[in-house]
Every structure is written in C-alpha cells, then in structure tokens.
Amino acid sequence: MNEIVIPDSIRCELAGKGGITAIMELLPDNQTIENIVSVARALSDPVRIRVLFALFMQPMCVCLLVAMTGYAYSKMSYHLSVLKESDLVCSRQKGNYLIYYPTDLGRKVVEEIEGW
Amino acid sequence: MNEIVIPDSIRCELAGKGGITAIMELLPDNQTIENIVSVARALSDPVRIRVLFALFMQPMCVCLLVAMTGYAYSKMSYHLSVLKESDLVCSRQKGNYLIYYPTDLGRKVVEEIEGW
DNA sequence: TTGTGGTTTCAAAAAGATTTGAAATAACTT
DNA sequence: AAGTTATTTCAAATCTTTTTGAAACCACAA
Numbered sequence: 001m002n003e004i005v006i007p008d009s010i011r012c013e014l015a016g017k018g019g020i021t022a023i024m025e026l027l028p029d030n031q032t033i034e035n036i037v038s039v040a041r042a043l044s045d046p047v048r049i050r051v052l053f054a055l056f057m058q059p060m061c062v063c064l065l066v067a068m069t070g071y072a073y074s075k076m077s078y079h080l081s082v083l084k085e086s087d088l089v090c091s092r093q094k095g096n097y098l099i100y101y102p103t104d105l106g107r108k109v110v111e112e113i114e115g116w
Numbered sequence: 117m118n119e120i121v122i123p124d125s126i127r128c129e130l131a132g133k134g135g136i137t138a139i140m141e142l143l144p145d146n147q148t149i150e151n152i153v154s155v156a157r158a159l160s161d162p163v164r165i166r167v168l169f170a171l172f173m174q175p176m177c178v179c180l181l182v183a184m185t186g187y188a189y190s191k192m193s194y195h196l197s198v199l200k201e202s203d204l205v206c207s208r209q210k211g212n213y214l215i216y217y218p219t220d221l222g223r224k225v226v227e228e229i230e231g232w
Numbered sequence: 233t234t235g236t237g238g239t240t241t242c243a244a245a246a247a248g249a250t251t252t253g254a255a256a257t258a259a260c261t262t
Numbered sequence: 263a264a265g266t267t268a269t270t271t272c273a274a275a276t277c278t279t280t281t282t283g284a285a286a287c288c289a290c291a292a
Binding site: 121157161163188190191194195198209211212213 | 267279280281282283284288289290
C-alpha cells in the first residue's frame with residue numbers, strides 16, 4: 001500500500017508517523033465505532049434532541065412528553081426506544097407510568113452537544 | 117396543558133421548575149437543534165467515523181483514503197461531502213490533489229466522541 | 233492541445249429510517 | 263373479573279440515505 005502516488009508533503013508527514021499502517025492501527029476498533037455510530041444516529045433527529053434535552057431538565061412520563069410535543073404516542077415511543085437502545089435514556093416504572101430520564105452517558109452527551 | 121394527569125412526584129418537581137412552559141422555553145432553539153442534528157447525522161456512519169479519525173491523525177488526499185479503506189472514489193467522495201457540509205472537515209488544493217483535514221469543530225468532536 | 237490522473241457529479245437501484253393507525257400489553261381500580 | 267389508562271408493538275406506507283458505475287470536470291504535463 002505504500003507505493004501509491006501522493007503529494008510529497010503528505011508522504012513525509014505520514015512517514016514520520018509510521019506510515020498508513022500505523023494510522024490504521026490507531027483507528028478505534030469496530031466495537032467502539034459501532035457505539036459511536038449508535039449514539040450519533042440517536043442524536044440525528046430533531047424530535048429526539050428535544051426529548052433528550054427535556055428529560056435532562058426533568059424526568060417525564062410518556063404522556064407528558066406527548067402533551068408537550070403534540071406527537072402521537074406510537075411516534076414518541078419509537079423515538080424513546082431509539083434513545084434507549086443507544087443508552088442515552090432509561091426508564092423506571094411508577095405505578096401505571098413509565099418515567100424516562102437520561103443515563104450518565106445521556107447527561108454527558110447533552111452537555112457536549114450544546115457546544116456544537 | 118397543565119390539566120393532564122401525571123404522577124404527583126413529577127407534577128411537584130415540574131412545578132418547582134416553572135412548569136412545562138418553562139422547560140419548553142429552555143429547550144435549544146430550532147437553529148441550534150438543526151446544527152446538532154447535522155453534525156450527528158455526519159457522525160452516524162462507520163465509514164465517516166473512520167475517515168474523520170484518520171484525518172484527525174493525518175491530513176490526506178482522497179486517493180490515500182481510497183487506498184486505505186478500499187472504497188470506491190465516488191463512495192469516498194460522497195462521505196467526504198457529508199462531513200464537509202456539517203463543517204467537520206474541509207479541504208485545500210495541492211496541485212492535482214485535494215487534501216482533506218478536520219476543522220476546529222471536527223477536532224473537538226473527535227476528542228469528545230472518543231469517550232462515548 | 234491533447235492526454236493523464238485525481239476527484240466530483242449524476243441517476244438509478246438498494247437499503248434503512250420514520251410515520252401512521254390499529255391492535256396488543258401491562259398495571260392499576262372498582 | 264372487568265374496565266380504564268399508559269404505553270408498546272406491529273405492519274404497511276412513506277421518506278431519506280447510501281451504494282454503484284458511468285460520465286463529467288479540473289489541474290497539470292507533454
């Protein structure tokens with residue numbers, strides 16, 4: 001792989017870093033990449049961003065989220081499941097209600113993405 | 117909106133924070149949400165995560181990225197355009213080559229998502 | 233100016249995500 | 263047990279993103 005033609009400046013810099021092989025070895029492993037992608041996917045919808053920020057401020061049952069946003073229950077439930085599968089939120093039962101709240105990761109992520 | 121039935125604990129906590137209206141007013145505005153979503157979408161594909169991390173370690177021309185990953189040029193080009201549109205990478209021309217490298221935002225994001 | 237190599241653009245096909253409303257669950261109340 | 267309320271699940275329809283290969287574009291060299 002080192003015999004391809006590229007600009008000298010890059011060939012130099014690359015050599016100083018151990019070549020393309022060294023770069024490839026330093027890339028995150030597949031499991032790490034899948035985790036990042038799963039969280040990023042969960043964040044890539046405005047509905048879910050709003051829900052995540054709202055839960056960050058205040059744990060809520062689904063009916064409150066539904067009242068707040070005007071979305072159908074099934075829609076809200078779908079988006080909550082996406083957030084849950086990527087470990088950004090979790091839920092506890094309170095009588096008849098399911099109360100959703102952010103995980104530690106969810107809180108960390110909310111604080112980070114505010115600065116994007 | 118305050119006459120819906122929710123668990124007492126939540127009604128209390130919520131009242132202490134100014135009610136649902138106060139929460140809604142503290143949500144990020146639409147522009148901020150669109151920015152977050154755009155960056156998150158760019159991060160929500162394993163190809164682009166690998167490319168972003170590689171460029172973080174070393175600016176590269178497209179041909180090097182293609183050699184490194186084994187993807188077709190058109191595919192790489194598509195993914196680079198997604199990263200570029202969300203302002204995570206940019207490029208400069210070097211003779212015949214286009215050299216891609218992360219923006220400030222791109223570098224910041226790489227450092228953050230390593231911890232996800 | 234013609235050719236060559238690096239890169240992007242395009243359109244069609246394939247794959248994946250979201251929305252919808254209806255039906256199913258699950259926990260409580262009577 | 264039967265009814266009520268909160269929530270999830272399901273399947274179909276719709277919408278968006280990704281992949282593919284071919285063609286176009288652009289900078290440089292002969």
